[in-house]
Every structure is written in structure tokens, then in C-alpha cells.
Amino acid sequence: MGNISWEESYVGQMRKLIGHAKLIHPSVRAIIQNERGEILFIDRRGENRWGMPAGSMELDESIYDCLVREVKEETGIDVQAATLLAIYTSPKKSITNYFGDEYQMFELVFHVNKWSGEIITETEETTNAKFYPIDALPAGSDEFWDDHHQEVVKDLQSFTGSVIVK
Template identity: 65%
Template sequence: MSSIGWKDSYVGQLRDLIGHKKLIHPSIRAIIRDAEGKVLFLDRKGENQWGMPAGSMELNESIYETLTREVKEETGIHVIKATLVAIYTGPHKSIKNDFGDEYQMFEFLFLVDEWSGELLRETDETQNAEFFPLDRLPIGSKNFWDYHHKEVLQDLSHFKGQLFLK
């Protein structure tokens, strides 16, 4: 299973054109649970940080296609059914990566209701994958991601079918 490199991605191409200026780009985050209710986290290669399956939209795909592609690339599993739980867009949700690139989050949070296939522990993008209980979540590399993971799981716990817009 092969994914395109970051430089060839839509966001990578935009970065080449505009440098470090702030960007808004649509992305997804997937909450995937096992039969016991544990949540899937991935250890990303080269970053030594745990995070939920997530990634940016590419040209010529829908946000749902982004979800299915990113989950497949990062986990090897196939999304059968998913529910949109929240959309995060607030300007206070700006982050800066290690290269000085700033992004205003525009993230669609999905709960993957049904999936098939075998979870891959290692992919082109990840070096480990594990389901964690809610009271023992792994630590991400930056405080922002630790906070955001807790926020999305809290939003999921309060989700009653009404989309959260933040």
C-alpha cells in the first residue's frame, strides 16, 4: 500500500507556492474503536507521536473519500460506515508545525461506525498502531494534540446525533 509523499500532496504543492503563510485546508480525523470501546492511535514514523488516523483532503476527492483513503493508508482497514460528529474551524485552532508552517484547523471529525479488514501495525506512514482505553491515552508530541484528542473524545461522549460546530 503506497501513499503519495507530502511534497506531492495538495498541501505540499501549496507550500511550495506560498512558503510559510498561514493556510486553511480541509482534513479529517477518525475515531475508530474496537469491540471493547478502546480507541485506535497510531505512532507516526519520524515523529514519535501518537495520534488518531487523520490527514488532508486532496484535489478531486470528497471529504468522505478523504476519510476512507487516509484510514486505509494509515491503518490498512476499510471504512464501511462513518458518522460525522464535529467540524472544527475556529481561528483559535491554529497550529504551527516544526517547519514554521501555520495552519488554521478545518477538520471533519468522523466516528467510524463499521470497518473491515485487519489492522496493520506498520504502514508507509506509521510504525505502530494500538487500541487504548479512554483512561490511558498515549501522549502526543505537542500539547495541542493532547488537548485536541481529549476534546474530540469528549465531543464524541456528548454526541447525540447533533453535529458539533466549533
């Protein structure tokens, strides 16, 4: 699919039509671990916020294709295998972003079991990438996302093979 501008993206097109009204936002989040079990976080360009690789599904792609694309765009690495870990859709996961746009999260969290390539620390979407120990995740500039990342890690630690639905 390649990189497209935000205005060309599905969410960008929807925002043009409906303004700041709440959208249900299909997206992915990737848990990528190194051999020590540390989790990869990226520093999002322009947001000054660390987060796991994540992003929105586009028209004409599957959720798995979205995962592969977003991880590649934000880290430079190639997803070779991933397991669906959790689905978050609770209305409690509604947020308003920096632009006043409202979203109800519809997030599928994948644990990337196998990946290849070298991590790129700076991309069009990121300014850094670094592995962090599970018990020392980076603090961002937003309490919602910090809490969400902690929840994702707890779900990873308690995962038994059955998808967690919240």
C-alpha cells in the same frame, strides 16, 4: 488515489507557492473503536507522536473519500460506514508545525461505525497502531495534540446525533 508524496500533495504544492504563510487546512480525523470501546491511535512515522488516523483532503476527492483513503493508508483497514461527529474550524485551532508552516484547522471528525480488515501496525506513514481506553489515551510529544484528542473524546462521549460545530 493511492499514496502520493508530500511534494505532490495539494498542501505540498501550496507550500511551494506560498511558503510558511497560514493555510486553511481541510482534513479528517477518524475515531475507530474496538468492541471494548477503546480508540485506535497510530504512532506517526518520524514524529514520535500518537494520534488518531487523520490527514488532508486532496484535490478531486470528497471529504468521505479522504477519510477512507487516510484510514486505509495509516491502518490498513477499510471504512465501511462513518458518521460525521464534529467540525473544528476555530482560529484557536491554528498551529505551526515542525517546519514553520502555519495552519488554521478545518477538521471534520468522523466516528467510524463499521470497518473491516486487519489493522497493520506499520505502514509508510506509521510505526505502530494500538487501541487505548478512553480514560487512558497515550500522551504524545505535543500538548496541542494531546488536548485536541481529549476534546475529540469528550465530543464523542457527548454526541447526541447532531454535528458539533466549533
